[in-house]
Amino acid sequence: MPLNIDVATTYVMEFIQALFIILGETYRVIATNSSVANNTADDIYYIFGLVKWLTHVGRDMLEITMANQTLMNYSVEMWQKLGTNATYALGDWSGNHGIAYIAKRGYVCAQPGQYCESYGFSETYHALQMHKWMFRALAEIGKRLSTIYP
Amino acid sequence: MPSASELGDVMLQALTSLFRFLETFFIYLRYTGNNETAINASRDSYQSFWEIWYQAGGLVKWLTWMFFGKYGYVWNIGNNSTLESEFAQAVDILMGNSTAMVGDIHGNNSTAFLLKVAYERLTSHPDAVYYFWKAVAEMIRLVSDALRYFPTYFPPG
Numbered sequence: 001m002p003l004n005i006d007v008a009t010t011y012v013m014e015f016i017q018a019l020f021i022i023l024g025e026t027y028r029v030i031a032t033n034s035s036v037a038n039n040t041a042d043d044i045y046y047i048f049g050l051v052k053w054l055t056h057v058g059r060d061m062l063e064i065t066m067a068n069q070t071l072m073n074y075s076v077e078m079w080q081k082l083g084t085n086a087t088y089a090l091g092d093w094s095g096n097h098g099i100a101y102i103a104k105r106g107y108v109c110a111q112p113g114q115y116c117e118s119y120g121f122s123e124t125y126h127a128l129q130m131h132k133w134m135f136r137a138l139a140e141i142g143k144r145l146s147t148i149y150p
Numbered sequence: 151m152p153s154a155s156e157l158g159d160v161m162l163q164a165l166t167s168l169f170r171f172l173e174t175f176f177i178y179l180r181y182t183g184n185n186e187t188a189i190n191a192s193r194d195s196y197q198s199f200w201e202i203w204y205q206a207g208g209l210v211k212w213l214t215w216m217f218f219g220k221y222g223y224v225w226n227i228g229n230n231s232t233l234e235s236e237f238a239q240a241v242d243i244l245m246g247n248s249t250a251m252v253g254d255i256h257g258n259n260s261t262a263f264l265l266k267v268a269y270e271r272l273t274s275h276p277d278a279v280y281y282f283w284k285a286v287a288e289m290i291r292l293v294s295d296a297l298r299y300f301p302t303y304f305p306p307g
Contacts, residue, residue: 044264045152045160052164055171062174066181076182076189083198086205093208103212111221121233124226128236132243139247142260149154149267 006115009105013119020126027133030140037140041148044141158271161264162278169281176288180295196296200303 030040065071082089091100110120152160183196218224227233244251253262272278 042151045157048157048160048164052160052167055164055167059167059171059174062171062178066178072181072185073189075178076185079182079198079202080186080190080193083201086202090202090205090209091212092205093211095208095212098205098209100209100212103209103216107212107216107219107222110216110223120221120223120226121230124223124233125236127223128227128233128240131240132236135240135243135247135251138260139250142253142263143250145260145263146154146258149152149157149263 005105006109009102009109010116010119012102013106013110013116013123017119017123017126020123020130024126024130024133027130027137031133031136034140037137038144038148040137041141041144044145045149154267155271157264158267158269159275161268162271162275165268166275166278166281169278169285172285173281173288176285176292180288180292183292183296183299194299194302196299197303199296200300204304 030037065075088097089099091098091103093100095101095104106116108114109116111117179199183199186193186197187195216222227237250259251261253260253265255262257263257266
């Protein structure tokens with residue numbers, strides 16, 4: 001079959017489905033392996049450390065940008081470019097451009113009798129699987145916290 | 151192993167840094183929005199912001215249709231017995247694990263535990279409270295400043 005918009009749309013859907021599958025698998029490992037669950041609960045402490053320093057770097061970068069006219073010009077230009085091209089980057093209201101076009105094709109293509117009909121089902125199915133394992137994994141982490149952090 | 155109070159300290163330090171980042175980010179956005187006219191005289195303040203805002207609406211419209219429209223992804227759950235039972239199982243797991251996942255009244259589990267350890271250390275970190283309100287104040291300044299240019303970008307009728 002030659003590559004057309006419906007085939008291209010299924011590639012996008014398969015990619016998103018693959019993200020659900022790999023996330024679901026990650027959560028399944030956390031939920032079913034107690035030493036992994038312990039280590040994940042342990043990681044919370046270090047993740048907050050990462051957040052602290054990451055936002056620190058971000059704030060310093062913004063302060064340096066605001067204090068420097070050249071960087072500020074670039075910054076304004078960057079937002080301006082995104083603003084002028086917002087139709088092509090994000091999309092338009094009739095869904096003919098940008099990400100809105102991809103979403104519209106996904107919606108149209110998954111309608112009954114259309115080429116991607118089965119993809120709508122399997123993507124939803126894997127999204128639900130991911131949520132099932134996510135809830136179990138979060139519960140496994142959640143009930144370990146008061147033991148891990150005495 | 152870090153103790154609960156050490157975890158609380160790190161959480162509040164992270165939140166302080168996050169609020170300070172947000173405060174600076176809101177100032178930066180306000181500064182950038184007003185500089186658009188200064189750097190490029192042909193453009194008005196906050197024009198990029200409202201251009202992005204308007205087109206993002208189109209994106210949201212089509213994503214909403216894709217998820218919630220007729221024959222969309224969520225529609226499938228209500229109209230397909232396999233997906234319906236999968237969804238019921240997901241809700242069931244969520245309900246069955248809510249104590250461990252969300253927390254309990256004593257704050258011994260999950261999110262409630264994290265909130266409890268942060269709350270217990272809050273008086274030692276007045277910075278977190280200070281920068282929280284600073285971030286809120288800058289957000290209000292940014293929004294009111296940007297809304298000032300809303301009628302210019304979208305002129306009435």
